[in-house]
Amino acid sequence: MRLGIDFGTTHTVAAVVDRGNYPVVSFDGADTWPSLIAGSVAGKLRFGLDAAAVRHTPGWSVLRSFKRLLDDAGPDTEVTLAGHSYPVPDLLTRFLAQLRSDLHRRSNAGLPKRERVEAAISVPANASSAQRFLTLDAFTQAGFDVVALLNEPSAAGFEYAHRYRSTITAKREYVLIYDLGGGTFDASLLRMTGTLNEVVTSQGIRHLGGDDFDEAIVELVLKNAGLRDIGSDAREAILDECVARKEAMGPNTRRFLVDLSMVDHPTFSCGVDDVYAACAPLVQKTVDALARVLQDPGRDSVLDWAEVAGIYVVGGAGSFPLVSRMLRAAFGDKRVKRSPHPFAATAIGLAGFLDKEAGYTLSERLSRHLGVFREAQAGTDVVFDPILPKDTALPAEGEPPLVVTRSYRAAHNIGRFRFVECSRIIDGRPDGDVTPYAPVLFPFDPDLRADRNLARRPVIRWNAAPDVEERYVISSGGGVEVSLTTRPDGFTRRFRLARGAA
Ligand SMILES: Nc1ncnc2c1ncn2[C@@H]1O[C@H](COP(=O)(O)OP(=O)(O)OP(=O)(O)O)[C@@H](O)[C@H]1O
Ligand SMILES: [Mg+2]
Missing domain, CATH: 3.30.420.40 (ATPase, nucleotide binding domain)
Known part of the structure; x- marks a missing residue:
């Protein structure tokens, strides 16, 4: 089926x-x-x-x-x-x-x-x-x-x-x-x-959705009915009532009535314009x-x-x-x-x-920008590198994924990647609706590959650091997988971006 x-x-x-x-x-x-x-x-x-x-x-x-x-x-x-x-x-x-x-x-x-x-x-x-x-x-x-x-x-x-x-x-x-x-x-x-x-x-x-209209309406009712310090169960019951009244409104509704008998209070009544003003x-x-x-x-x-x-x-x-x-x-x-x-x-x-x-x-297109903060100027500055801009065309269902790569010479013993998604980029920085991901740590130094707790290691500049390839694989559904590989030895780690602590 x-x-x-x-x-x-x-x-x-x-x-x-x-x-x-x-x-x-x-x-x-x-x-x-x-x-x-x-x-x-x-x-x-x-x-x-x-x-x-x-x-x-x-x-x-x-x-x-x-x-x-x-x-x-x-x-x-x-x-x-x-x-x-x-x-x-x-x-x-x-x-x-x-x-x-x-x-x-x-x-x-x-x-x-x-x-x-x-x-x-x-x-x-x-x-x-x-x-x-x-x-x-x-x-x-x-x-x-x-x-x-x-x-x-x-x-x-x-x-x-x-x-x-x-x-x-x-x-x-x-x-x-x-x-x-x-x-x-x-x-x-x-x-x-x-x-x-x-x-x-x-x-x-x-x-932003109907839930937010409900909150605005409950606040209006509680304030105008003089109901303060009510318990969460009573608020929940009033919220249910407000949702039902909101859903019953039509273009010709003139007054907004809310039964408050559950808190032993007379029915609340106001003009619909007050409700509209709260939601506008x-x-x-x-x-x-x-x-x-x-x-x-x-x-x-x-x-x-x-x-x-x-x-x-x-x-x-x-x-x-x-x-x-x-x-x-x-x-x-x-x-x-x-x-x-x-x-x-x-x-x-x-x-x-x-x-x-x-x-x-x-x-379909990517609906947000994906980028990563990188160190620049020998570690004295941090710049935002926009890897996949918003509106990048995505592959169709069943087509091979879109692949984007970046190659460079690493400069440290450990790579610390702070990926971010955002709805806008202003002056080269993430803006609007921003999702920061948990930092991803990658051992450029082969001696650190077995280390399970890279977060506790100091990040130091390292002249012998290898070449690195970053590879971004974007599916038709807009999900992004990242893999990091050192060259020439080909040591690879692959991960999905996730929220939460490192
Ligand atoms: N007649 C109505 N007037 C106003 N709001 C209504 C009406 N009927 C339903 N709603 C509101 O619509 C919202 C639910 O809409 P819908 O089922 O489309 O959302 P959803 O798909 O579950 O949510 P989302 O797409 O945001 O994840 C609720 O907030 C509900 O109160
Ligand atoms: Mg929906």
């Missing part, structure tokens, strides 16, 4: 490849599987639907939005749930293993127990190389056969292509995907020609990111609006009425189109991509 699986901050959604259609899998009658993990004081864990079922049961705590932990997570990162610590990568693997089991036991996918699942999966466009590997490994360990890893907005582009191909003409072949989910915002400019979707450029904000700075950030995409479409000139077929709004938080309102104010009425499946667009697009008969192909 072939499935597109979108692991989201709030919902996980699967769509099947079924003779040219991509129906969304329903679990116990619902089109989404909750991205929740519940832990009990006794140390038990529940995932997805089972976690939602114990949400309000005493003795259980619920971890929501745990996808947000992944961009800062390393192999050893732990999270505490109901007084117990769990490694984040293990939690994700167990969560996905439960999804695999629920696809078989509780869904309409008709998946036999042992049948192989070929999955196309996705990560936010802005995800770091570490998040890509972590997600990929967890899916694989959970029993999925991952055949493609796409950026979420690129996947949603296939849902658009599947549904609205006729709006694309030779004069208007660009579509701007606006993906506002529970935890992340991504904007990608795609050029669609025939069955090829080509990513021109992407902009993302890793921590968040939406403005997305509008600014879209504007940046249009100004910097990876070519010499600013993209002419006449060439854009539309802005395609996907993701649940795109249904917040303020979003359409501000997008229309900034970009015009006719440009903004909402997906009929805001929650499922990514999963449907992933399934479309897997459908060999549909023949879609994707030309």
Whole structure:
């Protein structure tokens, strides 16, 4: 069976490849599987639907939005749930293993127990190389056969292509995907020609989504209702209520009411304009990111609006009425189109991509810069060497990886490599959204090769240091593997970039 699986901050959604259609899998009658993990004081864990079922049961705590932990997570990162610590990568693997089991036991996918699942999966466009590997490994360990890893907005582009191909003409072949989910915002400019979707450029904000609207709204309610110093359980209950009220808002809603009976307080009421004012700075950030995409479409000139077929709004938080309102104010009425499946667009697009008969192909780009800090001027200065610039074209699925090499004469006994990913480079330095990786240490001195604790050794200049080759191997999914080799003896070490201490 072939499935597109979108692991989201709030919902996980699967769509099947079924003779040219991509129906969304329903679990116990619902089109989404909750991205929740519940832990009990006794140390038990529940995932997805089972976690939602114990949400309000005493003795259980619920971890929501745990996808947000992944961009800062390393192999050893732990999270505490109901007084117990769990490694984040293990939690994700167990969560996905439960999804695999629920696809078989509780869904309409008709998946036999042992049948192989070929999955196309996705990560936010802005995800770091570490998040890509972590997600990929967890899916694989959970029993999925991952055949493609796409950026979420690129996947949603296939849902658009599947549904609205006729709006694309030779004069208007660009579509701007606006993906506002529970935890992340991504904007990608795609050029669609025939069955090829080509990513021109992407902009993302890793921590911006419906969760942040919820926080802004809870703060507004607590402040105006005069509720201070309430416990975390009471705050959680009010948050749940605010989320439900937010999701019930429509373009004609005038007042915003929140039942506060759980804290023995009268119902809170305010005009919707107050709610919009609290959320407007968040939406403005997305509008600014879209504007940046249009100004910097990876070519010499600013993209002419006449060439854009539309802005395609996907993701649940795109249904917040303020979003359409501000997008229309900034970009015009006719440009903004909402997906009929805001929650499922990514999963449907992933399934479309897997459908060999549909023949879609994707030309993807690296969504962030990768570089390394190096010593210069005989060790007195540190410079940033941008190895792979943002928007570097990635190989297509099934093509050989992209390989970039650097060769030079080493100058020290130990190489200390501080890799960084970032969304911008300003004045030669990483800027914007920056992910620093744990330093990588490499013994240039052959006598240090057996040393397990290079971090404790002093780094000294060494005239007899060998020649070195750095080799960067970039997969179609945007993950980067680095290998370092000394020449001429060919001593090599290979590693993936990871967060955490050295
Ligand atoms: N009608 C609505 N109005 C406003 N917000 C909504 C509405 N329906 C859902 N949401 C919000 O959409 C978010 C979930 O959207 P979605 O399922 O697309 O996110 P996700 O894919 O899980 O997250 P991400 O893509 O960021 O990882 C939640 O914050 C939810 O409150
Ligand atoms: Mg999403």
